[in-house]
Amino acid sequence: MRILMLDNEFPPLGGGMGTLNEALLRHFADVPGLEIDLITAALGAQSESEYFADRIRLFKQPVRNRNLHHSSNRELITYAGRALALGAKLHRAHPYDLCFAWSALPAGAVALALRRWMGLRYIVWVSGPDIPGFERRYRRIYPLLTPLIRAVWRHADLVIAKCEEEIAMIRRVDSRMAPYLIPNAVELAAFQPAPSIPDDGPLHVICVARLIERKGQEQLIQAARRLADEGIDITVSLVGTGDSLEAYRAMAARLGVVDRVRFVGYVPRCEIPQHLAAAHVFALPSYNEGMAVAALEAMAAGLPLVLTRTGGTGELVEEGVNGFTFAWADVDALVTHLRCLALDRGLARRMGAESRRRVERFSWETVAQQYLTLFNEHAAPIDSGCRQPSQTTGVLGA
Numbered sequence: 001m002r003i004l005m006l007d008n009e010f011p012p013l014g015g016g017m018g019t020l021n022e023a024l025l026r027h028f029a030d031v032p033g034l035e036i037d038l039i040t041a042a043l044g045a046q047s048e049s050e051y052f053a054d055r056i057r058l059f060k061q062p063v064r065n066r067n068l069h070h071s072s073n074r075e076l077i078t079y080a081g082r083a084l085a086l087g088a089k090l091h092r093a094h095p096y097d098l099c100f101a102w103s104a105l106p107a108g109a110v111a112l113a114l115r116r117w118m119g120l121r122y123i124v125w126v127s128g129p130d131i132p133g134f135e136r137r138y139r140r141i142y143p144l145l146t147p148l149i150r151a152v153w154r155h156a157d158l159v160i161a162k163c164e165e166e167i168a169m170i171r172r173v174d175s176r177m178a179p180y181l182i183p184n185a186v187e188l189a190a191f192q193p194a195p196s197i198p199d200d201g202p203l204h205v206i207c208v209a210r211l212i213e214r215k216g217q218e219q220l221i222q223a224a225r226r227l228a229d230e231g232i233d234i235t236v237s238l239v240g241t242g243d244s245l246e247a248y249r250a251m252a253a254r255l256g257v258v259d260r261v262r263f264v265g266y267v268p269r270c271e272i273p274q275h276l277a278a279a280h281v282f283a284l285p286s287y288n289e290g291m292a293v294a295a296l297e298a299m300a301a302g303l304p305l306v307l308t309r310t311g312g313t314g315e316l317v318e319e320g321v322n323g324f325t326f327a328w329a330d331v332d333a334l335v336t337h338l339r340c341l342a343l344d345r346g347l348a349r350r351m352g353a354e355s356r357r358r359v360e361r362f363s364w365e366t367v368a369q370q371y372l373t374l375f376n377e378h379a380a381p382i383d384s385g386c387r388q389p390s391q392t393t394g395v396l397g398a
Helices: 016-028 074-094 102-118 141-153 164-173 217-229 245-252 267-275 295-299 332-342 345-362 366-379
Strands: 002-007 035-041 048-053 054-059 098-103 123-127 158-161 201-208 233-240 259-264 281-284 305-308 323-325
Touching: 002 074, 002 102, 016 035, 016 048, 016 366, 035 074, 048 332, 054 305, 074 102, 074 295, 074 323, 098 102, 098 164, 098 323, 102 123, 102 305, 123 141, 123 366, 141 164, 158 164, 158 366, 201 217, 201 267, 201 323, 217 233, 217 245, 233 267, 267 295, 267 366, 281 295, 281 332, 295 305, 295 345, 305 332, 323 332, 332 345, 345 366
Parallel strands: 002 035, 002 098, 035 054, 098 123, 123 158, 201 233, 201 281, 233 259, 281 305, 305 323
Antiparallel strands: 048 054
């Protein structure tokens, strides 16, 4: 079975989507009879090709990127054009059985074009920001993109979502859709439970996420100030970088918490476990998520979670058992939860142990097998025409 994968992100470029792609490829590397070509973006200005494994090739296309962690509209369009041309060339030379698109845009648009042009059927994985309404900073362009996103979804053999909230959001955009649910996963062996939380000293809160508006780190900076005013000793480590870095640095200085809020910056994937192991609590005050990979990794490291009630939170957190949840921008609730964990270290330890126990069901061994099963089901040959999706391919009433 030959699979063409499309993803404009791949480490070190991008965020969680590329990280998931890389992890899935690692688990596919030894699957007999499976060949995968991935077309992604290059870090430099030249086209590159390399073998990720014996039967997995990476084709990296230059997009003149200016930011490791965020793609501009120009870069996304450049990727789409280059991926379409190369995908068509590769398919002509040695036809694929299936295309797997990571995100409706830009990868899904390329997959849609290949299906209409060459009859190559595809599955699309929903990233989150490709759902209209998911990302506040895209609210002005969502109306322009929604017709294309719907077309990508409707012509896919299958649309994969990561949590129930994503499914609900997709169906609010297009009630005909019936997405297939596969949760995100974590490499359990890479994360060991952190040392026991001490009974005294500062409570070390960590947030691993890009520093962008949607992730909401300004709420943690505000919470640090308010807890310090109460005499509660906490420190906050913000691991990651992004467009909001300088604004957050200025906020920490203005609020007088530069000694409590540490801007760690970009951290290579291999170093994330040691940063989590040094923390006591994981917090992510995000506006929207689709089951955050960082939260799964924190669970694997045995940390209690403090998350906004967004996509994936319901699957990861049982209130008061392995963490707490709160509404977006509710700094009062965030302060209450962090105060509780700072004052009751025994509770924090119990919650952390429960996080580790619960994350066992999100192993990559289980999730990779789900993907492989779907690939086998949807890789059957079809004629060269563009077959319309049926109810069994993820669209109700089509």
